[in-house]
Amino acid sequence: MTKSRPTIETVAARAGVGRGTASRVVNGSSQVSPAARAAVLKAIDELGYVPNRAARNLVTRRTDCVALVISEPGERLFTEPYFAGIVRGISSAMAQTQLQLWLSMVQSSAERDRAGRFLSREHVDGVLMLSQHADDPLPAQVRANGLPLVLCGQPLGGADDRPEVRDIPFVDADNATGGRQAAQYLLDRGRRRIASIAGPQDMSAGVARLQGFRQVAGDELVEYGDFSEESGAKAMAALLDRAPELDAVFAASDPMAFGAMRVLKAAGRRIPEDVAVIGFDGSPGGRHSDPPLTSVFQPTEEMGREMTRLLLAQLAGDQPAEPQVIVETRLELRGSA
Amino acid sequence: MTKSRPTIETVAARAGVGRGTASRVVNGSSQVSPAARAAVLKAIDELGYVPNRAARNLVTRRTDCVALVISEPGERLFTEPYFAGIVRGISSAMAQTQLQLWLSMVQSSAERDRAGRFLSREHVDGVLMLSQHADDPLPAQVRANGLPLVLCGQPLGGADDRPEVRDIPFVDADNATGGRQAAQYLLDRGRRRIASIAGPQDMSAGVARLQGFRQVAGDELVEYGDFSEESGAKAMAALLDRAPELDAVFAASDPMAFGAMRVLKAAGRRIPEDVAVIGFDGSPGGRHSDPPLTSVFQPTEEMGREMTRLLLAQLAGDQPAEPQVIVETRLELRGSA
DNA sequence: GATGCTCTTGGGAGCGCTCCCAGACGGAGC
């Protein structure tokens, strides 16, 4: 590099126009004559001009940055198919914009404090958050900082208990319908003793999936897990203990379903002949399990894209007609039910 | 918000000092009298002053941003335990610094072009890259842009063929030793007909794991996969076809090992009695498979932290004694071998 | 030819910060 990078002034000089005109071209203003625009574009191309982001941000008072905050302790982070899909969806939608995606993983309360301080207008224009625990203070804090926010997963009890998280735009799968779909399918196939391994009841996904399931299948046989494979195995063992005659299980996540299948097979039950199993996620891994896992599919990539769309709308100042998006689930039949 | 945010001028006025002195305090210069420092700190605290990042970046010509580029097409992205661990390690190490982490996922060649243009001094101070495919042009491009770069995974053939990627700092697991460890263990247990499901040969991890394995176990029975579960199943089927009498398999990734176990069980082989299986990753999921998967553990979180350390050293202008870090692997015995 | 309009243009001002220079201050040495 013999010379320092060109500035907009260099571009303007080369194009034979003023700084203002060059700036207008760069920013796509329509108030520029075709001749001037062409000259500026040519100069930009020849010089390899790239606008200085810091200078632009200084005057526009925007950062062109969006934070993706994943607030979830421990190993669950990213090891579940759920996260992977959402992040891919967000990333691909964001790739179409000028915005940059800043990743923040919050696993401890110290990191949460740091993130809370960081998530201000100073650093980002908006926030996407994957945090479904009811007691997470971060969403309210981001809101208090005056930042646009979109959640993944409906905040639990948002409509009643906590005014500060009510009305926060969110994207969520239709978890209750998913639970109903699973229960209905099992009933239709003549299953009569249907158990459920529910998710954590401090997350709306855990609550809603169980609720939907119970609406159709009744509410007798339930054990609780934390969405992890290990917890699914433990819950399955407990269920077999309580009701050895059960002939179907609905697990509120695919990993829990894998854990349950492992325990069922160890106990000598055939799947699906003796016990039908349905998971929740519709994750790719389910195609290769033995037997392939029938599961309530939630379109995670689409959810990530929707989150991005809602945030972009807020950034543009639009008032979207429906700031809270529920995407459909569907039962993906493979072989375990 | 009744007033706009305080600037350093506000702080200086309130502290009764000049702008320069206030700036020196903020930036931790020692050339400030204790009295002035105390006054400035008090004013900062009272006003809740936070330096404007854009203004600072404009003059310092740094961005305080680091990009994490994950260059990998398709579903493999994030669904494998490998990625999750690295990202967690990077994220936790980065949380201790002033730097922001940008996430950029590159899945198509259009996205690669965009990333190549974006990864300049203009936008980031340095780059961490997860890309092990030999033909990926991105590392060389980043280097050409004059940016500090740390790779995860040794570039294939870097030492000979491609001067432009030679000497790029990287962090990698000791894949060859890992392969040897697996082979040696199987031989020690009296296995005599040992097959391998190798990874892609356009990635150094795929090459080195196979190479190490062959040094100890010989090089007869090999099929190739792409690290995915499905490819592992396919390879296993081929191996059984070629050598029904095989009594052990070393798969170069845990997902391939899971696929292999599924096929083995379907073929009526008992694991580990008839066929011992060893994977590579030591992923948490292996604890819950049936049987639990014995696997060559690679410390992914540590690798992520090391990558961060190497990049920080480059940013600080240090010449690290050893810019290329190989971390140890170890055989994690569970039950499949 | 003067007037009024729209479209387009150039460039001054200023965003908030760091860098750096010149100067104030105070103590030591003659």
Added chain:
DNA sequence: GCTCCGTCTGGGAGCGCTCCCAAGAGCATC
């Protein structure tokens, strides 16, 4: 008392950009 030197300080300059105002150009109308 004077000089010298090191420490500390204030504030001018300027980073590269967008915003905005005033003015020029071009055209139709009176």
